[in-house]
Amino acid sequence: MTDQTVHEDPSAHASGNAATDKFKGESVKADTTPERARAIYQDVFKAIGEITHKHQITYDEYRVLKNWMIQVGEYGEWPLWLDVFVEHEIEKVNYDRKGYTGTKGSIEGPYYVEDAPKLPWKCEMPMRDKDKAATPLIFKGQVTDVDGNGLSGATVELWHADEEGYYSQFAPGIPEWNLRGTIVTNENGEYEIKTLQPAPYQIPTDGPTGWFILSHDGHPWRPAHLHLRVKHPGYREITTQLYFEGGEWTENDVATAVKPELVLDPKKNDEGQNVVEYGFKLDKED
Numbered sequence: 001m002t003d004q005t006v007h008e009d010p011s012a013h014a015s016g017n018a019a020t021d022k023f024k025g026e027s028v029k030a031d032t033t034p035e036r037a038r039a040i041y042q043d044v045f046k047a048i049g050e051i052t053h054k055h056q057i058t059y060d061e062y063r064v065l066k067n068w069m070i071q072v073g074e075y076g077e078w079p080l081w082l083d084v085f086v087e088h089e090i091e092k093v094n095y096d097r098k099g100y101t102g103t104k105g106s107i108e109g110p111y112y113v114e115d116a117p118k119l120p121w122k123c124e125m126p127m128r129d130k131d132k133a134a135t136p137l138i139f140k141g142q143v144t145d146v147d148g149n150g151l152s153g154a155t156v157e158l159w160h161a162d163e164e165g166y167y168s169q170f171a172p173g174i175p176e177w178n179l180r181g182t183i184v185t186n187e188n189g190e191y192e193i194k195t196l197q198p199a200p201y202q203i204p205t206d207g208p209t210g211w212f213i214l215s216h217d218g219h220p221w222r223p224a225h226l227h228l229r230v231k232h233p234g235y236r237e238i239t240t241q242l243y244f245e246g247g248e249w250t251e252n253d254v255a256t257a258v259k260p261e262l263v264l265d266p267k268k269n270d271e272g273q274n275v276v277e278y279g280f281k282l283d284k285e286d
């Protein structure tokens with residue numbers, strides 16, 4: 001751990017605080033019994049004790065940790081830090097259940113927003129002229145049950161960063177629903193969405209999450225990705241992400257959220273657009 005001076009930079013503050021404000025607006029509740037809470041916290045403190053002894057943690061290091069935790073809160077970066085370094089294990093424990101054969105999930109991350117405007121099955125994502133300068137991506141496929149039957153009226157929520165790595169509603173100056181939409185599948189469960197090829201995303205390095213990464217010579221990159229949430233009544237909802245074959249950082253995601261089943265391999269068509277087909281399989285609700 002290194003010394004941390006307090007940096008004043010508006011961008012980490014802005015996106016961190018926006019993610020924190022959004023999360024604070026959600027209702028947060030778990031039915032954890034006192035017995036279960038005790039079992040968990042005892043294991044947490046046992047692990048902390050073991051690490052402290054194993055690495056002979058110094059008082060200076062302890063104070064740096066305290067300072068860092070205070071800064072994470074002040075910068076509003078707990079959603080960022082937790083979703084990068086912790087969420088992937090939570091996702092695996094909760095959604096990689098034995099017996100599920102549907103599409104794999106991946107982390108939600110801090111930038112999901114509910115109720116993105118509805119779009120027809122064949123559509124273009126809301127985007128600015130500057131977004132149209134990026135390589136177009138045609139993303140098409142079908143939502144089915146695990147036996148391959150199309151699910152009509154399923155919703156495919158898609159959200160992703162622009163070519164500079166910014167998400168609407170979390171970075172300033174971007175129209176509210178830019179690159180966000182709720183696509184409704186047609187009578188066969190199909191969708192065909194025109195969007196843009198996203199770029200790798202660098203998590204903000206100008207705040208405490210960045211200091212954390214620098215302190216151990218890590219890198220702050222997530223591979224280019226699309227975020228998706230797919231729903232149909234009676235079926236288990238999937239929150240996932242799709243990545244790109246051969247993309248920078250696809251093999252080395254700071255958030256450890258890539259799964260081989262979630263990697264796309266788009267091909268160029270005659271118009272220079274990237275085209276890719278991917279289907280979502282939904283398991284029946286338990």
Ligand code: DHB
Pocket residue numbers: 079080081083084107108109110111201203204222255
């Ligand atoms: C973060 C950003 C993402 O776009 C994502 O998918 C996961 C995490 C983050 O900055 O924490």
Ligand code: FE
Pocket residue numbers: 109111201225227
């Ligand atoms: Fe993301």
